[in-house]
Amino acid sequence: MTNKSKRLWIGAVKGTPSAERPLAYELFWAIGWPTEATHGDRYTHAIGPFRTKAGATFMADRPGSPTITTVAAAERAARREVGLI
Numbered sequence: 001m002t003n004k005s006k007r008l009w010i011g012a013v014k015g016t017p018s019a020e021r022p023l024a025y026e027l028f029w030a031i032g033w034p035t036e037a038t039h040g041d042r043y044t045h046a047i048g049p050f051r052t053k054a055g056a057t058f059m060a061d062r063p064g065s066p067t068i069t070t071v072a073a074a075e076r077a078a079r080r081e082v083g084l085i
Contacts (some may be wrong), residue, residue, distance in 0.1 A: 006031050008050045010060045025060040026043030027053070047071065054078040 010025045011034070017023045025047075028071045030039065048071060050056035055075035059068055068074050 004032055007048065008053060008056050009034055009046045009048030010050070011039060011046045012069050014042060014044050023063055025063055027056050027060060052078065053073055054082065 006029050009028055009030055011028055013024045013026055015024075016060035017056075027044075028034075028039070028043075030046075030049075034043070039046060047059065048056065049058075050071055052075060055071065055078045058078040058081065059071070062068050068077055
């Protein structure tokens with residue numbers, strides 16, 4: 001897929017997770033799909049694309065959540081949290 005629109009993703013920041021530094025996610029924008037060539041120097045993996053910043057933030061703040069396993073689930077949960085559904 002060669003979609004060239006700017007989309008919101010979350011990326012797992014590179015570095016070995018430990019008790020002192022658990023896996024950290026941060027939001028980033030990418031034109032098209034992030035690849036190892038374009039974002040591999042900063043992130044180990046990326047999740048997305050997200051439709052809203054609220055959905056991306058919701059998932060980034062809850063790494064490893066057993067109930068938030070997809071982008072769509074994060075978007076729904078974020079809407080639920082702010083009372084939109």
